[in-house]
Amino acid sequence: MARMGALRLIQGVREGRSLSDQSGSLGRLPVAEQARAARLAAETLRHQGRADVVIDSFVTRKPAPQIADVLRLAVVEMLELGAPAHGVVGAAVDLTRTLGARGQAAAGMVNAVLRKAGAYPGWADLAPQPLPEWLRPALVEAYGDPVMTGIEAAHQRGAPLDLTPKPGAAPVPGADVLPTGSWRLTGPAQVTALPGFDAGDWWVQDAAAALPARLLAPAAGEVIADLCAAPGGKTLQLAASGARVTAVDINEQRLRRVTENLARCGLTARLVAADALTWQPDEPLDAILLDAPCSATGTIRRHPDLPFIRDGHGIDELIALQAALLDHALSILRPGGRLVFATCSLIPDEGEVQIDEALARHPGLTVERPDLARIDLPGIDPAWISEEGGLRLRPDFWADRGGMDGFYMARLRKPI
DSSP states (O other), X not given: OHHHHHXXXXXXXXXXXXXXXXXXXXXXXXXXXXXXXXXXXXXXXXXXXXXXXXXXXXXXXXXXXXXXXXXXXXXXXXXXXXXXXXXXXXXXXXXXXXXXXXXXXXXXXXXHHHHHHTTXXXXXXXXXXXXXXTTHHHHHHHHOHHHHHHHHHHHHHOOOEEEEEXXXXXXXXXXXEOTTSOEEEOSOOOGGGSTTTTTTOEEEOOTXXXXXXXXXXXXXXXXXXXXXXXXXXXXXHHHHTTOEEEEEEXXXXXXXXXXXXXXXXXXXXXXXXXXXXXXXXXXXXXXXXXXXXXXXXXXXXXXXXXXXHOOSTTHHHHHHHHHHHHHHHHHHEEEEEEEEEEESOOXXXXXXXXXXXXXXXXXXXXXXXXXXXXXXXXXXXXXXXXXXXXXXXXXXXXXXXXXXXXXXXXXXXXXX
């Protein structure tokens, strides 16, 4: 059941639908099988390039797309996930036979290829899945080939589960405390069953995603807006500081998740469903956190479907939207106030270039470089600080700890 569900998810990705958008399609499966199907699909997409190398060494002509996905699914399950070959091969042949006349005709080939593939000797030495042509050349130009190799290796490893604690909370047993203060669980975990979940001691948030709120340095009593706030991890951080927080997001349904997490964690914030491009505060804002819509290219290690469902179209429009959001945010910030601009993107045009251009548009606006001596901003590597004074985070950082999402962030000070 899980393998059929995984194959349907993969085929949905081929049609341009994300894995998360397809979660409802698994509703007929038991919960455990839904989780297994989602994992199989994600791992197959994450290792597709390597699986194709293995398959190509045992076929004389390219299989039809659906048959190729069955082969990839089985190769990854055997060679990456360590499932017994005999069971995987038999299940893959059965799955192939459900794919109509073409599947019936291909069943023998699938059986022969997978029996050989199960003994493939060089899986661990194969190069990671390369990023697609709409993205890879731009990142090679920005960071160079060695860094690109490290980023792709980080994508292949996937992402551990990170938690952001409330101040004073005791770490979850077995979690590593990261230099920046996040907690990291490296093994499988059911989030709702972890100690401290019901008490609201923490929330799920990648370690890199937790840094923009820390860079903002919220203080108790300050009036702060979190623009484009959903799914809400940064709102929770700001609220936990004692600041008076207004979380603004255009998506009312996503804001409901923020409401649920605030209630679970015993925190308070005002939630507003509105377009951050036009929203006006009721009182002067001391600070703003703007986590702007972006290409999300920094999150590929946890969203391996992203390279398959995107083609680079629309990034120019996103960059223009980011600039407009930044300009509006500065217009509603009180004189002398501070603003953190952030994107979960690896593309410099959505980060460093965006800040350079904002400085040119707004005379007197300045970037405040991270103060590494501050006790509320621990664990920052000086090498992460970019030329203009922001923080450039990459998936290949902390490689020995499990990596981090790609992010860019900068703290700006509005002139008085």
